[in-house]
């Protein structure tokens with residue numbers, strides 16, 4: 419069954435997944451979602467997770483790129499997203515692209531928008547991000563010099579990793595870590611092109627982006643919901659009712675029965691009014707699991 423990505427073009431974390439789909443050479447359904455809430459179709463599918471991107475395979479829904487890349491690797495193992503010699507180390511590298519490092523890239527990418535006079539579109543964007551993540555435009559503007567400096571320091575570290583002339587961060591083949599860190603530069607290019615922030619990294623970023631996106635086929639949200647409704651989730655069983663929220667966000671929690679939990683993540687089984695039984699998969703990182 420082909421995967422369906424719920425995403426929007428400007429989303430950096432979605433770009434990471436588009437590159438992963440490209441690396442695996444896949445056909446995939448492409449559902450465009452709004453960049454700000456409300457996202458009623460996505461909510462109908464996930465039960466409340468409204469971040470971008472989300473990957474759907476039938477009635478299995480993967481939230482967060484860590485769960486998404488694990489699902490792609492499990493179902494389409496070749497070519498691998500975790501090539502030797504780094505192997506699983508690529509996952510650690512990718513995690514390092516989140517958190518403070520990602521916020522630094524946001525500073526470079528969205529700094530010019532924060533500094534410009536607001537438009538109706540940018541005002542709606544800041545209102546959404548303030549309500550959901552506490553990111554106030556004024557406070558963000560004050561942080562910009564520090565964020566730009568932090569991003570420059572991060573790029574120096576990446577330059578150090580590639581200093582021996584290796585084509586990719588782990589050696590000869592690209593992996594999850596390359597996709598995650600090149601995505602940061604792809605995003606930062608909205609505010610400052612890669613050649614200006616790091617001419618040294620530009621050829622590596624070009625190599626990673628040349629992987630492309632595979633073969634996306636545009637699809638409507640309603641078709642994706644129908645596909646979930648017509649499929650069975652790959653996990654069944656029973657478990658305690660739990661809620662999942664994301665660290666640092668006021669987004670609605672997802673509620674369901676906890677039917678799988680291991681060192682990588684966990685799965686909730688829920689019955690959606692529009693989709694029937696769906697399995698919603700999360701990684702451990704960045705999620706807060708509460709017993710109800």
Ligand SMILES: N[C@@H](CCC(=O)N[C@@H](CS)C(=O)NCC(=O)O)C(=O)O
Pocket residue numbers: 429430431432452453454455468469470471481482483484516704
């Ligand atoms: N840790 C998450 C981060 C996802 C994330 O922060 N995505 C941004 C867009 S790139 C987001 O959800 N922004 C709010 C939105 O799109 O509604 C992942 O790896 O998927």
